[in-house]
Amino acid sequence: MSANSRMTVAVHVLTWMALVHDRGRDVVTSDQIATSVATNPVVIRRSLADLREAGLVTVRHGAGAGWTLARAAESITMLDVFRAVHDEPLFALHRGEPNQACPIGRGIRPALRDVYADAEEAVRRELARVTIADVLRETLATRSG
Amino acid sequence: MSANSRMTVAVHVLTWMALVHDRGRDVVTSDQIATSVATNPVVIRRSLADLREAGLVTVRHGAGAGWTLARAAESITMLDVFRAVHDEPLFALHRGEPNQACPIGRGIRPALRDVYADAEEAVRRELARVTIADVLRETLATRSG
DNA sequence: CTCCGCTGCAACTGTTATTGTTACAGCGAG
DNA sequence: CTCGCTGTAACAATAACAGTTGCAGCGGAG
Secondary structure: OOOOOHHHHHHHHHHHHHHHHHHHOOOOOOHHHHHHHHHOOOHHHHHHHHHHOOOOEEEEOOOOOOEEEOHHHHHHHHHHHHHHHHHOOOOOOOOOOOOOOHHHHHHHHHHHHHHHHHHHHHHHHHHHHOOOOHHHHHHHHHOOO | OOOOOOHHHHHHHHHHOOOOOOOOOEEOOOHHHHHHHHOHHHHHHHHHHHHOOOEEEEOOOOOOOOEEEOOHHHEEEEEEEHHHOOOOOOOOOOOOOOOOOHHHHHHHHHHHHHHHHHHHHHHHHHOOEHHHHHHHHHHHHHHHO
């Protein structure tokens, strides 16, 4: 079911920015982040664009351009990131419309929407409990990955 | 993120079987189910194969072949279905390996694995609370879909 | 013991999402 | 003005799915 790693990349980006911030540097480039994630800078910029729209990072143009965390890492939760990168629901309904002549085909989508909404809400509650600062701490506590 | 509708199709299949069972018919064919879902019988058989492996349905071959619910709809939870159709985790980690020379790249995957595992566990708990019988009831309670 | 309807499964196509990549215009501090 | 970086479009490669066709195999009904 899980398809993309946008969530993972976005968290990686923010965690890296939080580490660099702790080390005294505040403005970083997509190129530098791309080195840590081991991917293309454009991929990082796409991720950063999502995070900027969500108000989690700010960008500066021109010479000396780059990105900065808009908030303290302690105040950015995984839920914030989830909201920033997620357009699609976690569970997809039917691709095509079920048979409306059948009582199941007619009524199952609203029924499933409710169940799926509850499940997603549970995920959101769980993600809200973890901040980027938490992830950074856990990340640095790990010896090998 | 959500990619496939396997979960939705599987629940639809079971709910339809539960309804038909309530109406006195116990053995049904993939063709009949496909009519309700409005898709190809092979798609349904692929779904039923997952459900059979999980022990939720049984199959009979030869003349008068078809499928039967292996358990009462009241005892089949959405979690059972989730387990039957899900191989991939809900949240994917990096596609490629992050830069191991970077402390974030080295430690973030185990850290994220933990967070994601907690989130998935929350989903499982929520799905475990709903049975196919519940879904059937809600489905029939809906006027339009 | 043959027939026939259904399952099991492999193979192929069309579609779509995502990632990675190249290319280039635009911005603005120095 | 210059230069480094952003913003974004465009494109290729990959992968997952849904849908479809075709056919072998099973086994009760007759």
